[in-house]
Amino acid sequence: xxxxxxxxxxxxxxxxxxxxxxxxxxxxxxxxxxxxxxxxxxxxxxxxxxxxxxxxxxxxxxxxxxxxxxxxxxxxxxxxxxxxxxxxxxxxxxxxxxxxxxxxxxxxxxxxxxxxxxxxxxxxxxxxxxxxxxxxxxxxxxxxxxxxxxxxxxxxxxxxxxxxxxxxxxxxxxxxxxxxxxxxxxxxxxxxxxxxxxxxxxxxxxxxxxxxxxxxxxxxxxxxxxxxxxxxxxxxxxxxxxxxxxxxxxxxxxxxxxxxxxxxxxxxxxxxxxxxxxxxxxxxxx
Numbered sequence: 268x269x270x271x272x273x274x275x276x277x278x279x280x281x282x283x284x285x286x287x288x289x290x291x292x293x294x295x296x297x298x299x300x301x302x303x304x305x306x307x308x309x310x311x312x313x314x315x316x317x318x319x320x321x322x323x324x325x326x327x328x329x330x331x332x333x334x335x336x337x338x339x340x341x342x343x344x345x346x347x348x349x350x351x352x353x354x355x356x357x358x359x360x361x362x363x364x365x366x367x368x369x370x371x372x373x374x375x376x377x378x379x380x381x382x383x384x385x386x387x388x389x390x391x392x393x394x395x396x397x398x399x400x401x402x403x404x405x406x407x408x409x410x411x412x413x414x415x416x417x418x419x420x421x422x423x424x425x426x427x428x429x430x431x432x433x434x435x436x437x438x439x440x441x442x443x444x445x446x447x448x449x450x451x452x453x454x455x456x457x458x459x460x461x462x463x464x465x466x467x468x469x470x471x472x473x474x475x476x477x478x479x480x481x482x483x484x485x486x487x488x489x490x491x492x493x494x495x496x497x498x499x500x501x502x503x504x505x506x507x508x509x510x511x512x513x514x515x516x517x518x519x520x521x522x523x524x525x526x527x528x529x530x531x532x533x534x535x536x537x538x539x540x541x542x543x544x545x546x547x548x549x550x551x552x553x
Contacts, residue, residue, distance in 0.1 A: 273374075273516050274481060275360055275386040277394040283358070284315065290358035290384075291351055291410065292316035294392075295325070297369040299455070299503075313362065313388075313395055314403040317351045317410070321506070325372050334531035335455075335504035336372075338419075344380055345417040352410030353382065362388035362395075366479030368470065368510050375509035375524065379424075380417035387513060390480040422512075423523035425499045427532060430525040434464025434546065437496030440522070441465040442511040443503055443529065450542030456503060458533040460540040464547060466493075470507040473514035487518040494520060501525040501532075 275283075283290055294316040296304035308318040319325065324347045326336040339347075353359055359382060361370040367387045377385045388394065396402070425433065433439040441448045441461045448467040453459035461467070472490065475482055482490070491514075498520060502508035505526040515522045532538050541547065 273386060273513050274389040276389055277398045277400065280360055280388055280395075281398065281400055283360075284313075288357065289315070290360045291353050291413070293319045293351060293359060293361045293370070293373055295319045295321055295361055295363045295370040295373045297321040297363065297506075298365060307364070309405055311392070311402045311404055312407070313392070314401060315407050315410075316362075316403070317407055319347075319351065319361075319373060321369055321372060325376055332527070332531055332535060334527035334534075336506055336526075336530075338376070338379075338424075338505075338526050341380060341417050341419045344376060345415065348377065348380075348382070348415050348417060349413040351413065353377070353413040353415040355415055357384070357413070357415075359385040360388055361385065362391040364392040364479075366474045366510075367391060367481070367513065368507050371510035371513045372506045375422065375512060379422040379524075380419055381421045382415065382417070390478070393479050423521070425501075425523045425525040427525070427527060427535070427538065429523075430462060430499055430501060430532070431538070433497065433499045438494045438498045439465040440468050440494070440498065440500045440511060441502070441529075442468060442470040442500055442508045444469050444471070445544075447503075447529075449544050450540075453533075456530050456533045458540050460533075460542040461529075461546075462501065462532055463539050463541040465501070465541075466546050467544070468511070470502065470510045470514075473510060481514060481517060484517050484519075487514050491515060491518050491520055498522040499525055501528040504528050504530040
């Protein structure tokens with residue numbers, strides 16, 4: 268993947284939605300601690316966009332050891348994608364109002380499931396509004412059902428054991444905020460710290476300062492200059508790690524997702540935990 272395969276600007280999308288075969292637009296408004304994504308969507312969204320619930324449509328059922336947002340079954344994901352109107356050869360654009368931090372989950376899942384033409388609206392709803400384009404309110408009129416056929420495995424994933432081994436021959440990136448990586452705070456998961464050997468590259472730094480758009484490809488290549496070998500990414504529950512994978516793709520680097528991420532790792536008492544600002548600080552084995 269290259270940058271043009273990952274992102275689309277508001278101006279280009281505005282032109283595309285006026286064409287005879289416009290892209291399917293997916294509104295993925297979600298943030299940790301904010302359960303009102305559907306209400307935000309109804310208050311204003313891109314015309315024709317379908318609301319996607321990250322917790323129920325972009326994640327599977329909770330199972331012990333699987334983390335807070337396990338991957339959905341391919342059967343459930345295909346049924347949802349068809350409800351959204353995704354077709355076998357159609358285009359999809361995903362967006363949110365948080366710089367793509369939630370929408371990237373839909374981007375990654377659909378790519379992983381074999382949808383080749385799916386991009387993230389760079390800047391999301393804020394960019395659309397800044398350009399002065401019209402919005403819709405309420406619920407969008409349902410599209411005709413799609414006919415997409417999905418099959419997982421088109422993007423790489425890591426098991427917990429593979430994530431544990433990766434620092435020995437590649438780079439394992441912790442995409443959470445630095446204070447969570449260091450173990451200073453842990454607002455939601457069972458233990459604080461990080462996977463031994465992981466390096467801290469917070470997802471928020473993929474975006475321009477004060478503006479919810481991705482940094483340029485050149486700036487992202489510089490940001491990831493120290494990344495080498497096979498690359499894997501994790502976050503709290505496999506959501507914002509997808510944003511990191513998108514940013515790495517813009518920089519020309521392929522990366523695998525550890526879907527269970529810290530929520531799965533930290534809930535397993537057999538997994539070691541490291542704290543501090545270095546990849547290999549003092550660990551604990553409870």
